[in-house]
Amino acid sequence: MKKIVVGITGASGAPYARTLLSFLADRQKTVGDIEVGVCYSQTAPEVWQLECGGDLREQITFPTWGMRDFKAPFASGSAGWHAMVIIPCSMGTCGRIAHGISDTLLTRAADVMIKEKRPLVLVPRETPLSVIHLENLTALARAGATIMPAMPSFYGKPQTIDDLLRSVCARVLDHLGVPQDISHKWGENKS
Numbered sequence: 001m002k003k004i005v006v007g008i009t010g011a012s013g014a015p016y017a018r019t020l021l022s023f024l025a026d027r028q029k030t031v032g033d034i035e036v037g038v039c040y041s042q043t044a045p046e047v048w049q050l051e052c053g054g055d056l057r058e059q060i061t062f063p064t065w066g067m068r069d070f071k072a073p074f075a076s077g078s079a080g081w082h083a084m085v086i087i088p089c090s091m092g093t094c095g096r097i098a099h100g101i102s103d104t105l106l107t108r109a110a111d112v113m114i115k116e117k118r119p120l121v122l123v124p125r126e127t128p129l130s131v132i133h134l135e136n137l138t139a140l141a142r143a144g145a146t147i148m149p150a151m152p153s154f155y156g157k158p159q160t161i162d163d164l165l166r167s168v169c170a171r172v173l174d175h176l177g178v179p180q181d182i183s184h185k186w187g188e189n190k191s
């Protein structure tokens, strides 16, 4: 059983989180080999409401912890959670994690992944990137995080926004070690 933490921040890109969670929910139902815990930042519900509509807390089917709930299992390395993704990841959250500021459950969980040397995938979204953003992202990459910007690919000839969302989520799942077949892979035949 692979235990995965999904963190959601207040960067634009809530639909990426919704797409990823929907895939993980399907996998849990059909294959049953993953456990998922969700945490989110203070701004995440506001951006979710704007971009996806509705209340993030009502739409997520996985156990979801509040910002200050340090009793969540993945707040400690000893609980053995395997991997974490922060999708989308704001520049504010990147900066806090890069500097070890574990002031919320989300930043604490990321800090735990780094110290335990477990996969931490960050899906930052901002443009343009300032030198401060770039230096924080570099520090995170040096600490072992995978920086996977929300950059859809076009070689699979996407037809819909869902196709674009899936092209990013597919790469995230690859790096979390969750088998997936939701997006075109390079070299795969497609009519």
Ligand SMILES: Cc1cc2nc3c(=O)[nH]c(=O)nc-3n(C[C@H](O)[C@H](O)[C@H](O)COP(=O)(O)O)c2cc1C
Pocket: 008, 009, 010, 011, 012, 013, 041, 042, 043, 044, 046, 047, 050, 089, 090, 091, 092, 093, 094, 125, 126
């Ligand atoms: C609609 C909306 C879109 C935003 N988009 C981004 C973004 O793409 N990237 C980013 O770094 N911040 C973005 N922000 C700003 C962050 O929400 C803000 O810096 C917040 O303090 C981040 O806090 P958090 O990292 O705890 O979620 C956006 C805010 C709003 C309201």
